[in-house]
Amino acid sequence: xxxxxxxxxxxxxxxxxxxxxxxxxxxxxxxxxxxxxxxxxxxxxxxxxxxxxxxxxxxxxxxxxxxxxxxxxxxxxxxxxxxxxxxxxxxxxxxxxxxxxxxxxxxxxxxxxxxxxxxxxxxxxxxxxxxxxxxxxxxxxxxxxxxxxxxxxxxxxxxxxxxxxxxxxxxxxxxxxxxxxxxxx
Amino acid sequence: xxxxxxxxxxxxxxxxxxxxxxxxxxxxxxxxxxxxxxxxxxxxxxxxxxxxxxxxxxxxxxxxxxxxxxxxxxxxxxxxxxxxxxxxxxxxxxxxxxxxxxxxxxxxxxxxxxxxxxxxxxxxxxxxxxxxxxxxxxxxxxxxxxxxxxxxxxxxxxxxxxxxxxxxxxxxxxxxxxxxxxxxx
DNA sequence: CATTTTCTATCTACTAATAGGTAGGTAAAA
DNA sequence: TTTTACCTACCTATTAGTAGATAGAAAATG
Numbered sequence: 001x002x003x004x005x006x007x008x009x010x011x012x013x014x015x016x017x018x019x020x021x022x023x024x025x026x027x028x029x030x031x032x033x034x035x036x037x038x039x040x041x042x043x044x045x046x047x048x049x050x051x052x053x054x055x056x057x058x059x060x061x062x063x064x065x066x067x068x069x070x071x072x073x074x075x076x077x078x079x080x081x082x083x084x085x086x087x088x089x090x091x092x093x094x095x096x097x098x099x100x101x102x103x104x105x106x107x108x109x110x111x112x113x114x115x116x117x118x119x120x121x122x123x124x125x126x127x128x129x130x131x132x133x134x135x136x137x138x139x140x141x142x143x144x145x146x147x148x149x150x151x152x153x154x155x156x157x158x159x160x161x162x163x164x165x166x167x168x169x170x171x172x173x174x175x176x177x178x179x180x181x182x183x184x185x
Numbered sequence: 186x187x188x189x190x191x192x193x194x195x196x197x198x199x200x201x202x203x204x205x206x207x208x209x210x211x212x213x214x215x216x217x218x219x220x221x222x223x224x225x226x227x228x229x230x231x232x233x234x235x236x237x238x239x240x241x242x243x244x245x246x247x248x249x250x251x252x253x254x255x256x257x258x259x260x261x262x263x264x265x266x267x268x269x270x271x272x273x274x275x276x277x278x279x280x281x282x283x284x285x286x287x288x289x290x291x292x293x294x295x296x297x298x299x300x301x302x303x304x305x306x307x308x309x310x311x312x313x314x315x316x317x318x319x320x321x322x323x324x325x326x327x328x329x330x331x332x333x334x335x336x337x338x339x340x341x342x343x344x345x346x347x348x349x350x351x352x353x354x355x356x357x358x359x360x361x362x363x364x365x366x367x368x369x370x
Numbered sequence: 371c372a373t374t375t376t377c378t379a380t381c382t383a384c385t386a387a388t389a390g391g392t393a394g395g396t397a398a399a400a
Numbered sequence: 401t402t403t404t405a406c407c408t409a410c411c412t413a414t415t416a417g418t419a420g421a422t423a424g425a426a427a428a429t430g
Contacts, residue, residue, distance in 0.1 A: 017289055018287065018289050018290045019204065019206060019286045019287040019290065021204060021206040021207045021287075022206045022287055022290040093285075093286060096346070096349075097282075097285070097286055097342065097345070098286045099286070100278075100282070100286070100342075100345040100346065100348070100349055101204045101278060101282055101283045101284075101285070101286050101287075101345060102203065102204040102206075102207055102286075103348060103349050104202055104203050105203045105204065105207040111349075114349065115349055115350065118346060118349060118350075143358060146358060146359070146362070147362070149343060149346065150339050150343065150359065150362060151339075152342070152346075153338065153339040153340075153341070153342035153343045153345075153346060154335050154336075154338040154339040154342070155338075156338070156342040157282065157285075157337070157338035157339070157341040157342040157345075158334060158335065158338045160282070160285040160286060160338075160342075161281070161285065161303060161334065161337075161338060163285070163288060164281075164285055164288050164296075164299065164300055164303060165300065165303075173328060173331060174331070174335065177331070177332070177335065181366055
């Protein structure tokens with residue numbers, strides 16, 4: 001099962017680097033030294049591969065959610081920041097951002113998968129916010145889910161813009177900015 | 186010079202709907218009833234067309250900037266919100282967002298053009314903020330340009346996520362949220 | 371003014387490259 | 401002996417882009 005993982009890993013890199021419509025089985029085959037037909041053996045269609053890539057992100061996120069569930073809200077929020085900071089460092093972007101602009105061209109299963117992942121991120125962020133409000137480390141927020149979406153959105157697009165600008169430390173001061181906005185008083 | 190405009194207009198719609206790599210000369214030719222070779226006559230390469238589309242956005246933005254330059258900061262900010270709200274209503278996205286995820290696959294002139302447009306938007310937003318701070322309708326901000334980037338980013342990605350979710354009123358409460366954050370006291 | 375020439379915007383017909391995907395064979399492992 | 405994981409060889413559709421013809425408009429010339 002090593003090749004299969006390698007395919008998903010390579011597909012992920014290419015997808016996040018170039019977008020969905022600009023990566024091909026040929027790209028992957030050249031990178032890992034395998035024929036395109038062998039990739040079709042593991043993932044009959046490109047949609048299958050796309051879904052697999054997204055599901056890997058879901059799995060990783062769910063692990064992070066589990067692993068940090070007992071940490072204080074501020075610390076969990078920091079994990080979120082760290083995720084986007086690492087992306088920026090590697091000149092990568094969030095997979096939601098990578099795929100979102102091509103959504104109308106995607107096969108239904110891929111659309112479903114990316115929507116599920118996006119919801120997962122937003123749900124997690126929302127729960128961090130509501131926990132923080134409850135514990136009074138964050139100020140009251142009228143619509144926590146909307147605020148969560150706003151935070152995720154800003155991180156997502158900041159990373160995209162940063163890559164355009166060849167800036168790989170775009171989020172150095174952003175967490176502070178967001179935290180200030182969330183702090184009560 | 187009507188066909189040329191029609192090509193740019195159609196290309197823009199397709200680009201914003203499907204992304205850069207998922208729209209083709211054939212798509213355009215079918216939509217406006219012309220052969221692909223005729224499009225090549227007006228725009229020899231796809232990069233030429235891409236640049237033309239982006240430059241139309243730049244021109245429109247510069248017009249808005251000019252037209253509103255004497256309005257109060259809050260009103261100008263509202264124009265910005267309105268722009269993104271209209272996009273969301275039409276299930277479209279900001280051209281920066283549409284192109285950003287494919288940036289590594291783009292021809293240099295297209296990259297340069299989109300970066301210029303992006304900077305134009307950020308510059309304008311920054312000047313709205315600094316004017317507002319000066320006139321004391323907005324609270325003091327340590328890094329206005331960063332704040333501007335954050336605002337634009339959140340709008341850009343909110344619109345993208347909204348289209349994924351088939352939500353075409355995603356920005357109903359966002360302007361209020363941003364304004365609260367900017368208001369002094 | 372009439373004619374010739376050039377220019378503009380389109381067309382038909384083509385190319386080489388690439389896309390995702392399929393059919394069927396094969397060697398080794400289970 | 402069946403399954404797994406690869407291979408070669410192919411297919412059809414599409415891509416961006418080119419070459420060359422043509423009809424009509426505009427401009428230059430006698």
